[in-house]
Amino acid sequence: MKLLFTSLGSHGHTYPLLPLAVAARKAGHEVIFATGEALLPGLRKAGLDTAPVTIDISSGFAAVVGDGPMPPPEDELPGIVAKVFGDALPRLAVEKLKPVLEAEQPDLVVYESGNPGGGFAAKLAGIPAVAHGFGRVSVGDLTDSISKPLVAYAAELGIELASPLMIGDPYIDICPESVQAPDFMAGNERIPLRPVGWNEPGELPGIVDEDEPLVYLTLGTAFGNVDVLKGAIEGLAKLPVNVLVAAGPSVDVDALGGVPPNVHLAAWVPQADLLPHVALVVHHGGSGTTLGTFGAGRPQLVIPQGADQFTNAEAVLAAGVGTRLLPDEFTAEAVYTQAKALLADETIHAAAKRLAEEVASMPSPEDVAAQLPAYAR
Known part of the structure; x- marks a missing residue:
């Protein structure tokens, strides 16, 4: 079986997926990890095949802010963050993953939950997908603000979301049940996975x-x-x-x-x-x-x-x-x-x-x- 893992190009969004990706490779599956180029050397050290895709958080901010100041003014930041994570990054993911999915034809896409564009790209390609969490599901004003542009972009693609931030795919959850958000626990197919820390090898001081x-x-x-x-x-x-x-x-x-x-x-x-x-x-x-x-x-x-x-x-x-x-x-x-x-x-x-x-x-x-x-x- 061929698996394609994909995440936003940052350590906090990529490393939580590595234990499962490595376990799948060791089980005999072909595994390709698609994320930002800066993360790829570490993934290759873990024995994974890689595909560079520019879905880095900095690229999302550049798409929204353009030539504006970075960091943005504090009073503008919530609205900008909503556009970055609810629209700019999902669009980048769909654009950049489309040729990768066409070339690789994986049997399953595992997309990090902060990268819903990975799920959109899989759905548009007709490939089954599962989401993979990176921690406790956040709820509150920021999540609500991100969901609005995300729902609008999903509708533009002809995709109806099961809930404001969930496409409806099964969800690999690395958060212990006792501390996971109760609202999330109630409405999603949850696949529990032990959170296993990942770091590149190194000596302890x-x-x-x-x-x-x-x-x-x-x-x-x-x-x-x-x-x-x-x-x-x-x-x-x-x-x-x-x-x-x-x-x-x-x-x-x-x-x-x-x-x-x-x-x-x-x-x-x-x-x-x-x-x-x-x-x-x-x-x-x-x-x-x-x-x-x-x-x-x-x-x-x-x-x-x-x-x-x-x-x-x-x-x-x-x-x-x-x-x-x-x-x-x-x-x-x-x-x-x-x-x-x-x-x-x-x-x-x-x-x-x-x-x-x-x-x-x-x-x-x-x-x-x-x-x-x-x-x-």
Whole structure:
């Protein structure tokens, strides 16, 4: 069987699909992964065949903003985001995937849920498809605003959506049922899949092997902010712990300046390998980090910066596995106070352990790969 996986061209939208893609390849299926060129070297290292398609988030913004300022004015941003994800990116996906689907003729398309254009392209080509989530399904004003242009574009293609953001295809869900959005759970064919962290191979820094508890700090690959990282470092460094900071590709490590001796700075760490070694994760609330920490059974302090991170922070709170600091609550002292409490809170540690057990009980990528032929043509 030939499978075509496709995602938006960013780490947070691509990496959640890799465990299933690799499991399908190991099961003997031909697998092609179509996404932005910057992600392709990592996919090839994972043993996958690739197809470059320009459905990068930056291309979507360029299509909407044109020569306008980037980042856009704050009061215009919600409307622009709605157009980017509800119209510009789906159009790019349909345009760029059409020749790939014609050439490859896959038996099944697996499209990342943030890339509904992949589902549209499959439907227009008459190829069965399944959606693949990258985290908890977001609900609220932003989702509602994205759905309006998406519904309009779907109608333009002659496609009727089953719900505002769902085409109606089966949905591979990597979010544990206990923290998934209840409205989504009620109305979709859900294929549970254990969230398995993915990173390129790399060495863990030596600080991991030291005796003191280790706190991991990251703002992910797309939402790095020097001032937020500096404030969090200032707060965490006052604790009797070691602090490992992953600055990510959007922040220059040198911009963080001098740090106390219990703080270690890195541009990148193999996060999936790291999480089992830490006592606390302080992060932005990106889906990959949130779900990875669920699986590792560690408490979380979420400092959301944008996108779906606020609803992920709400899910962490609701599950009783951590706390959050909203932008107007964020100070170095607040980070210190919250982190200190989380490290000592046995109730939160017990809840994190229970959630990790739920994650471990979900079907593995190999289990779900064995189910895929039932959805193919």
